[in-house]
Amino acid sequence: MRKDDTANLGAANRTFLVLLALTFVTFFAGESHVEGVLLSGMVLGVALLKGHLLGEHFMGLARVRGVWRWIVVIWLFFPAMLIGTTFVLAAR
Amino acid sequence: MSNTLTIEGVRQPPGDFAIWIFIMAELLVFAIFFAAYAMTRMSHVELFNEFQLQLNRRAALANTLVLITSSYFVVRAVSAISGGKARSCLRWLLAAMGMGGLFICIKSAEFAHHFALGVNLSTNLFYMFYLSLTFFHFMHVILGLVILGAVAYKTRQGHYSAMNHTGVETAAAYWHMVDLVWLILFPLVYVMR
Amino acid sequence: MKYQSQAVAKPYFVAAIVLFVAQITFGLIIGLQYVIGDFLFPEIPFNVARMVHTNTLIVWLLFGFMGAAYYLVPEESETELHSPWLAKLMFWVFLVAAGLTVAGYLLVPYSGLAKLTGNSLLPTMGREFLEQPTITKLGIVVVALAFLFNIGMTVLKGRKTVVNLVLLLGLVGLAVFFLFSFYNPTNVVLDKYFWWWTVHLWVEGVWELILGSILAFVLIKVTGVDREVIEKWLYVIIAMTLITGIIGTGHHFYWIGTPEYWQWLGSIFSALEPIPFFMMAVFAFNMVNKRRRNHPNRVATLWALGTAVMAFLGAGVWGFLHTLAPVNYYTHGTQITAAHGHMAFFGAYVMINLTMISYAMPLLRGRTLANSSRQQTLETWAFWLMTISIVLITLFLTGAGILQTYMQRVSVTPQPFMAVQEQISLFYWLREYTGLVFLLGLTLYIASFFVGRKDPEPAVAN
Numbered sequence: 168m169r170k171d172d173t174a175n176l177g178a179a180n181r182t183f184l185v186l187l188a189l190t191f192v193t194f195f196a197g198e199s200h201v202e203g204v205l206l207s208g209m210v211l212g213v214a215l216l217k218g219h220l221l222g223e224h225f226m227g228l229a230r231v232r233g234v235w236r237w238i239v240v241i242w243l244f245f246p247a248m249l250i251g252t253t254f255v256l257a258a259r
Numbered sequence: 260m261s262n263t264l265t266i267e268g269v270r271q272p273p274g275d276f277a278i279w280i281f282i283m284a285e286l287l288v289f290a291i292f293f294a295a296y297a298m299t300r301m302s303h304v305e306l307f308n309e310f311q312l313q314l315n316r317r318a319a320l321a322n323t324l325v326l327i328t329s330s331y332f333v334v335r336a337v338s339a340i341s342g343g344k345a346r347s348c349l350r351w352l353l354a355a356m357g358m359g360g361l362f363i364c365i366k367s368a369e370f371a372h373h374f375a376l377g378v379n380l381s382t383n384l385f386y387m388f389y390l391s392l393t394f395f396h397f398m399h400v401i402l403g404l405v406i407l408g409a410v411a412y413k414t415r416q417g418h419y420s421a422m423n424h425t426g427v428e429t430a431a432a433y434w435h436m437v438d439l440v441w442l443i444l445f446p447l448v449y450v451m452r
Numbered sequence: 453m454k455y456q457s458q459a460v461a462k463p464y465f466v467a468a469i470v471l472f473v474a475q476i477t478f479g480l481i482i483g484l485q486y487v488i489g490d491f492l493f494p495e496i497p498f499n500v501a502r503m504v505h506t507n508t509l510i511v512w513l514l515f516g517f518m519g520a521a522y523y524l525v526p527e528e529s530e531t532e533l534h535s536p537w538l539a540k541l542m543f544w545v546f547l548v549a550a551g552l553t554v555a556g557y558l559l560v561p562y563s564g565l566a567k568l569t570g571n572s573l574l575p576t577m578g579r580e581f582l583e584q585p586t587i588t589k590l591g592i593v594v595v596a597l598a599f600l601f602n603i604g605m606t607v608l609k610g611r612k613t614v615v616n617l618v619l620l621l622g623l624v625g626l627a628v629f630f631l632f633s634f635y636n637p638t639n640v641v642l643d644k645y646f647w648w649w650t651v652h653l654w655v656e657g658v659w660e661l662i663l664g665s666i667l668a669f670v671l672i673k674v675t676g677v678d679r680e681v682i683e684k685w686l687y688v689i690i691a692m693t694l695i696t697g698i699i700g701t702g703h704h705f706y707w708i709g710t711p712e713y714w715q716w717l718g719s720i721f722s723a724l725e726p727i728p729f730f731m732m733a734v735f736a737f738n739m740v741n742k743r744r745r746n747h748p749n750r751v752a753t754l755w756a757l758g759t760a761v762m763a764f765l766g767a768g769v770w771g772f773l774h775t776l777a778p779v780n781y782y783t784h785g786t787q788i789t790a791a792h793g794h795m796a797f798f799g800a801y802v803m804i805n806l807t808m809i810s811y812a813m814p815l816l817r818g819r820t821l822a823n824s825s826r827q828q829t830l831e832t833w834a835f836w837l838m839t840i841s842i843v844l845i846t847l848f849l850t851g852a853g854i855l856q857t858y859m860q861r862v863s864v865t866p867q868p869f870m871a872v873q874e875q876i877s878l879f880y881w882l883r884e885y886t887g888l889v890f891l892l893g894l895t896l897y898i899a900s901f902f903v904g905r906k907d908p909e910p911a912v913a914n
Binding site for chain 1: 269270271273279283286289290293294297298300301304320323324327328330331333334335337338428431435436438439442443445446447450451452
C-alpha cells in the first residue's frame with residue numbers, strides 16, 4: 168500500500184513538471200510567428216496530451232481498470248475532433 | 260476505498276461514484292460550449308483572430324501554471340491522507356486553495372480590464388464567447404474552492420484517515436476536472452488562431 | 453403516519469384532486485373549442501376557459517406541493533409540525549381565494565374583474581398564467597409566507613436532512629420568484645423578460661428541486677435504500693438542474709427584444725437541461741433495482757418510476773426538440789410548444805404530486821402501509837390510461853405542430869394561420885378523443901379511493 172502510493176507520487180511529480188513545461192510550449196507557440204493550422208494543430212495536440220496526463224496521474228485513472236479508465240480520453244476526443252475539423256476548414 | 264485496491268487496480272475511479280456522474284455531465288456542458296465556439300469561429304475567422312490577439316496571454320499563462328500547481332497540491336493532499344497524515348493533508352489542501360484564490364485574482368483583473376474598456380457580451384461574437392466561457396469556468400473554480408474548503412474543514416476536524424478518505428478523493432476529482440477544462444480552454448480561446 | 457400533525461396534508465391533497473378534475477374538464481372544453489369554435493359561446497369563451505385550465509393546474513400543483521411538504525417535513529425532521537393550526541387556517545384561506553378567483557373568471561368579464569379588484573392600484577393582471585387579480589396574488593404571498601414559516605420552523609427545530617433542506621430551498625425559491633409577478637414594467641421587453649423569471653425559474657428551476665426532494669423521499673420509503681446513497685444523487689441532480697436551468701432561461705429571450713447573445717447562451721445551456729432529468733430517470737430505476745424491500749404499495753413505486761421517465765421525455769426530450777434558437781425561429785409559439793407543455797407538466801409535476809399522494813394518502817386514511825389490492829389495481833389502470841393518453845396527446849400535438857410549422861412558416865408558399873389550422877383539425881379531434889380517455893383514467897383514479905377501501909391490505913412480501 169505505501170509502496171504503491173510512493174510510486175504514484177513519483178508519477179504525479181513527473182507529470183507536474185511535464186505539464187508546466189508543456190504549458191510554456193503552448194504559450195511560446197502563441198507568441199511565435201507560426202500561425203494557422205500548424206499552430207492550431209500543435210497547440211491542440213499539446214492540450215490533448217496534457218489532458219490525458221492529468222487524467223492518468225492526477226485524477227488517478229491510470230490505476231483504474233475497465234471503461235472508467237478512458238473517461239477523460241473519450242471526453243477529450245470528441246471536442247478535439249470537432250475543434251480540429253473546424254480549424255482546418257476555417258483555414259482553407 | 261483502500262480495501263478495494265488490488266494489484267490489478269480498481270474498477271471505479273477514486274472518490275465517490277456520484278461525483279463522476281457529475282463530472283461527466285459537467286464535461287459534457289463544456290464540450291458543447293467548446294464545440295459552439297469552434298463552429299461559430301468557422302464563419303467569423305477574422306473577427307475571432309483579431310480580438311483573440313487582444314487578450315492577455317501572459318495572464319492566461321500564469322493562470323494555467325497556477326491551476327496545474329493547485330491540482331498537484333491536491334494530489335499531494337490525497338497522498339498525505341492515504342498515508343494517514345491528516346495535518347500534512349490539510350496543509351496541502353490549504354495551499355491548493357491559495358492557488359485557486361490566486362487564479363480568481365488574476366482572472367478578476369482580466370475581467371476588470373475588459374469591463375473598463377466597455378467590453379460586454381454584446382460587443383461582438385468573440386467577446387460573447389470569451390466572457391461567457393471564462394466566466395462559466397470562473398464560477399466552477401469558485402464551486403471547486405467551496406468543495407475543497409468543506410473537505411479541508413472536515414480534515415481539520417479529524418474526519419479522514421488512511422482507511423477512510425473518500426471525501427478528499429471526491430473533492431480532488433472535482434478540482435482536477437476544473438483544471439482539465441482549463442487545459443483545453445486556455446489554448447482554444449487564447450492561443451489557437 | 454408517524455406524526456399526528458402530518459394529517460394536515462390530507463385536505464391539501466383532496467383539494468388538489470378536486471382542482472385537477474376542474475382542470476381536466478376545462479381542458480376538454482377548450483380542446484373542443486379548437487374544433488367547434490362557438491362551443492359554449494358566449495357563456496365560456498376560449499380565453500376564459502384556457503385561463504381556468506392553466507390556473508387551476510398551477511393552483512392544484514401548489515396545493516399538492518404544500519400537502520407534500522406538510523407530510524414530508526415532520527417525518528424527515530422527526531418532529532411535529534410547528535403549527536398544525538396555521539396550516540389548517542392557510543388551507544382554507546388558499547381554497548377560498550382560489551374558489552373566488554375561478555368564480556370571478558367565469559362570472560365577470562376579465563376587464564370587469566380587473567376593475568372590481570382594484571387592479572389599477574397595483575396593476576399585475578393580464579399576463580399569461582399570472583392572470584390572477586392582484587388581491588389573489590397578495591393572498592398567495594400571505595399563504596406562502598405562513599407556509600414557509602411553518603415548514604421552516606419545523607426544519608429548524610428538528611433533524612436536518614438533505615431531502616428537507618432541498619425541499620425548503622425549492623419552496624423558498626418558489627416564493628421569491630413569485631414576487632416578480634408584481635413587477636409589471638411598461639416596457640414590453642422588460643415585462644416579458646421578468647415574467648419569465650417567475651414562469652421559467654419556477655418550472656425549470658426551483659420546482660425541479662421540489663420534484664427531486666419529493667421523489668427522493670418516496671424512493672427512500674418504498675425501496676429502503678440507504679438515505680446516504682439517495683441524498684448523494686439528489687445533490688448531483690439539483691446541482692445540474694441549477695447549472696443548466698438558470699442560464700437556460702435564455703431560451704425564452706430569443707425573439708422578445710433582448711440582446712442577441714441570449715440566442716447562444718439560451719441554446720447552449722437549455723440544450724443541457726435534459727441532463728438532470730436523465731439522471732433522475734437513471735437514479736429512480738437504480739434505486740428500485742437496488743431495493744432492500746418490496747414495499748406493498750407497488751403503485752406508488754410505479755408512479756415514482758413513471759415520474760422519472762415522463763419528466764425526462766416531456767421536459768427533457770420534448771423541450772430539447774425546440775430549444776435551439778435556429779429551430780425555435782420556426783417553431784416558436786406553434787403546437788410544438790403545446791405538446792411540450794402538456795407532457796412536461798404531466799410528466800414532471802402532475803406525476804410527482806400523484807406519486808406523493810399515492811404514497812401518503814393510504815397512510816393518512818388509516819392504512820398501515822398501503823391500499824388494498826383492488827384499490828391498487830384500479831390506480832394502476834388509472835396510471836396507464838392517463839400516461840398513455842398524455843403520450844398520445846403529445847404526439848398528436850407534435851404532428852399538428854410539425855405540419856403547422858411547415859405550412860405556415862417553412863414552405864415556399866406559406867399559408868395564413870387560420871387556413872393552416874383548418875387543415876390540421878384532424879389532429880385536434882384526435883387530441884380531444886384522447887382527452888376523454890384521460891378523463892376515464894382520472895375517473896378510475898378517483899374511484900380507487902373508494903372502491904375496495906374496506907378490503908384488507910395486501911400481505912407484505914419479504
